[in-house]
Amino acid sequence: MPSMKTIDMFKALSNETRLQILNWLKEPDKHFPAQGAHIPKGVNFAGGVCVGDIQEKAGVSQSTVSSYLNMMQKAGLLESFRYGQWTYYRRNEAAIRQLAEHIRTEL
Amino acid sequence: MPSMKTIDMFKALSNETRLQILNWLKEPDKHFPAQGAHIPKGVNFAGGVCVGDIQEKAGVSQSTVSSYLNMMQKAGLLESFRYGQWTYYRRNEAAIRQLAEHIRTEL
């Protein structure tokens, strides 16, 4: 019985725009403006990018990118951190590695 | 630009029944009746299972299983061999390994 979460991951990965976002988030500095202007000192969420910047780059509507990011997070591919009015998303590298491992050994 | 084939793989993997089939085909002897009664000597397609046996085990209609298998083959997850009226399907282990590797290094 394959876990539902695995299927949710595959569904989340079955869309070009979402794949792009995941890929851009591999090198946030390269693809997005500098982040964290609104994150207070002492908070550690390196590599996170706010929704607005992702939306602009992806070229889809704000509501679409919001639900995409939410979907990817529910699937475990992303993790998020909210500070004030901003929500920052970044890759969940451990989960992605585990997915690769799952495919290699258990699929 | 993620290849279309990668997305097709993820789509093919986004369904419980198809995941089950892929998993059963890991150990065909364990999950299906003995195969190859109709495969002539000299033809080598070890691990292949015919559509009818997969259909019975999966418990979906014949047309559904046929299109599932076709879809998985087009995505590269399965390979098929037709002998007479029978079509045998088996896993494409190389492609599955490559998918894991792709996720690990390029996703």
Next chain:
DNA sequence: TTGACATATCGAGAATTCTCGATATACAAT
């Protein structure tokens, strides 16, 4: 040739996904 069987393809209705604009919520600044 005829009949039986394995699989593929077709057509369709139901369910899900995609994607948007509009609106709501939550917080910041004035």
Next chain:
DNA sequence: ATTGTATATCGAGAATTCTCGATATGTCAA
């Protein structure tokens, strides 16, 4: 308090996927 900004949620129409039964195609056996 009011306004502005960032994000989330809602509602809906279009597109896609799911899954079936019916039918077509190809092959084997009698």
